[in-house]
Amino acid sequence: MNPAFSVIFLTTLTGAGQGLFLALFAATLAAPGRVPAGFAVAASAVSVVLLVLGLIASFFHLGRPERAWRSAARWRTSWLSREVIALPAFTAAVFVYGAAKWQGFEPAAAWIGAAASVLCVALFVCTGMIYACIRFLQEWATPLTVVNYVLLGSASGTMLAAALAAYLVPDLAPGYADAATVITLAALATRALSLVRNARLRPKSTTQTAIGIKHPSIRQISPGFTGSSFNTREFFHHRTREFLRAIKWIFLVLAFPLPLVLLWTGSILAIPAAIAFAFAVQYVGLLAERWFFFAQANHPQNLYYALTG
Amino acid sequence: MTQLALVIDLNVCVGCQACVTSCKEWNTSGQAGGLADLNPYGADPTGTFFNRVQTFEVGEFPNTQTVHFPKSCLHCEDPPCVPVCPTGASYKRAEDGIVLVDYDKCIGCKYCSWACPYGVREVENERKVMTKCTLCVDRIYDESLPPSDRRPACVMACPTSARLFGDIHDPESEVSRAIRDHAGYALMPEWGTHPSNHYLPRRRTDAHHHDDQLVRADNPLHIEGRQPKPPFKDPALDDVTSW
Numbered sequence: 001m002n003p004a005f006s007v008i009f010l011t012t013l014t015g016a017g018q019g020l021f022l023a024l025f026a027a028t029l030a031a032p033g034r035v036p037a038g039f040a041v042a043a044s045a046v047s048v049v050l051l052v053l054g055l056i057a058s059f060f061h062l063g064r065p066e067r068a069w070r071s072a073a074r075w076r077t078s079w080l081s082r083e084v085i086a087l088p089a090f091t092a093a094v095f096v097y098g099a100a101k102w103q104g105f106e107p108a109a110a111w112i113g114a115a116a117s118v119l120c121v122a123l124f125v126c127t128g129m130i131y132a133c134i135r136f137l138q139e140w141a142t143p144l145t146v147v148n149y150v151l152l153g154s155a156s157g158t159m160l161a162a163a164l165a166a167y168l169v170p171d172l173a174p175g176y177a178d179a180a181t182v183i184t185l186a187a188l189a190t191r192a193l194s195l196v197r198n199a200r201l202r203p204k205s206t207t208q209t210a211i212g213i214k215h216p217s218i219r220q221i222s223p224g225f226t227g228s229s230f231n232t233r234e235f236f237h238h239r240t241r242e243f244l245r246a247i248k249w250i251f252l253v254l255a256f257p258l259p260l261v262l263l264w265t266g267s268i269l270a271i272p273a274a275i276a277f278a279f280a281v282q283y284v285g286l287l288a289e290r291w292f293f294f295a296q297a298n299h300p301q302n303l304y305y306a307l308t309g
Numbered sequence: 310m311t312q313l314a315l316v317i318d319l320n321v322c323v324g325c326q327a328c329v330t331s332c333k334e335w336n337t338s339g340q341a342g343g344l345a346d347l348n349p350y351g352a353d354p355t356g357t358f359f360n361r362v363q364t365f366e367v368g369e370f371p372n373t374q375t376v377h378f379p380k381s382c383l384h385c386e387d388p389p390c391v392p393v394c395p396t397g398a399s400y401k402r403a404e405d406g407i408v409l410v411d412y413d414k415c416i417g418c419k420y421c422s423w424a425c426p427y428g429v430r431e432v433e434n435e436r437k438v439m440t441k442c443t444l445c446v447d448r449i450y451d452e453s454l455p456p457s458d459r460r461p462a463c464v465m466a467c468p469t470s471a472r473l474f475g476d477i478h479d480p481e482s483e484v485s486r487a488i489r490d491h492a493g494y495a496l497m498p499e500w501g502t503h504p505s506n507h508y509l510p511r512r513r514t515d516a517h518h519h520d521d522q523l524v525r526a527d528n529p530l531h532i533e534g535r536q537p538k539p540p541f542k543d544p545a546l547d548d549v550t551s552w
Binding site for chain 1: 326329348353355357358361362363366367368369375376378389391394395398414415417418419420422424425430431436437438494496498499508
């Protein structure tokens with residue numbers, strides 16, 4: 001597939017926003033009384049900003065953005081439609097949660113937070129299932145896709161929570177640093193697992209099944225046109241194998257070990273800027289991860305365009 | 310239940326591209342909107358087509374066959390592109406099984422094209438909506454056309470009759486007979502999409518010539534002696550000068 005930056009930004013920004021909210025709400029449950037309302041309001045605000053930026057990015061993916069409202073119609077069958085509902089619903093819930101914290105509506109805020117957490121998980125599942133449900137994109141058609149979206153978003157958001165806490169509530173920072181470390185390592189494990197799985201995949205479709213001719217030696221002479229088409233633009237990344245491999249190692253370094261080193265340097269030496277930098281580095285790593293996620297998926301329609309590089 | 314479909318005979322397709330141009334001409338002229346070509350005279354021309362003819366070489370030289378392979382939307386019986394559409398713009402008609410896109414509802418998110426393993430959906434360059442083969446739905450029910458013209462433009466154009474059109478759920482239709490008699494098959498059966506369009510494989514063609522066919526022994530003019538009987542190797546003007 002040809003990675004679309006609109007979708008790369010959509011999924012990474014909302015992932016960070018979701019992870020940040022989950023980190024915030026988990027802290028209010030795990031350490032009641034130790035999370036000041038001001039921190040909750042600030043974290044909710046940052047989360048809403050990330051979610052809205054993600055929503056804005058998604059519009060750049062559409063040919064007809066003015067009709068985007070129609071996309072909530074088919075939630076019964078389409079994971080994309082479900083995501084379109086879950087994203088604004090979750091954003092609104094986080095906004096209301098932040099407002100309730102600001103106004104000090106205490107028992108109500110906890111209930112709103114619980115509802116927002118459910119919506120957050122639902123949004124993670126919707127986002128992951130958009131890709132995992134396409135059965136013939138074999139690189140995506142695995143529960144690992146959903147697991148990776150959950151863990152990578154949570155890692156990014158928890159890293160951001162650690163940075164915010166380092167600036168605003170240093171008391172909370174060590175706890176968030178521990179959580180960010182554990183979640184980042186878990187995400188590394190599942191992402192590595194999906195890399196291993198995808199490296200061992202055997203494509204179900206071949207040129208033989210694509211045109212229905214059972215001969216071991218088939219070679220395409222002409223795709224039917226001399227220029228390019230939607231088929232050659234949307235489904236090919238037009239990069240070399242070496243470029244793909246480089247991006248893979250870049251994200252494996254930038255999204256996992258490097259931010260952890262920065263996080264612990266910042267935590268031990270009490271430098272909040274280092275933790276903020278850890279989040280930024282990990283975010284760039286996750287952009288590369290998402291680019292690779294799309295580029296690695298090999299669409300069976302490419303069998304009909306074997307001459308396209 | 311009716312399921313309209315095309316049956317494409319790879320045994321007789323000569324790769325002339327007449328179906329491609331005829332399809333483009335009809336579908337770019339319709340009320341639904343044009344299929345724009347961008348940069349048509351430049352280095353990298355591009356355009357939207359519902360139907361393309363590709364060419365494959367099968368076998369190792371010198372034992373090769375050139376296979377021309379027309380491909381358009383297969384109007385799957387279980388189309389994976391339909392349930393993923395978030396707006397309901399992509400749908401399959403209950404009455405005749407044609408898979409269509411409502412261009413007024415499509416938001417151009419391209420998700421249906423990801424969900425089609427055959428790569429037959431293309432975003433129109435100017436309208437920015439997903440477009441695909443309609444089986445010429447604006448032709449086949451048009452009662453102002455003579456009944457013989459109520460067929461898809463590609464079928465009308467094919468000079469070798471490699472394209473058949475009909476209801477594959479009617480066991481006695483021309484297309485069902487063709488699938489049955491000539492081992493019609495579907496593309497990528499491994500995904501369970503049950504494409505309606507079928508392809509007829511290459512067939513071995515053996516020609517049997519008998520001597521009496523070559524010399525036209527039964528020509529009554531020769532029998533009655535009213536035509537000369539020149540040597541067999543002489544240049545032929547059919548019945549006038551040769552056997």
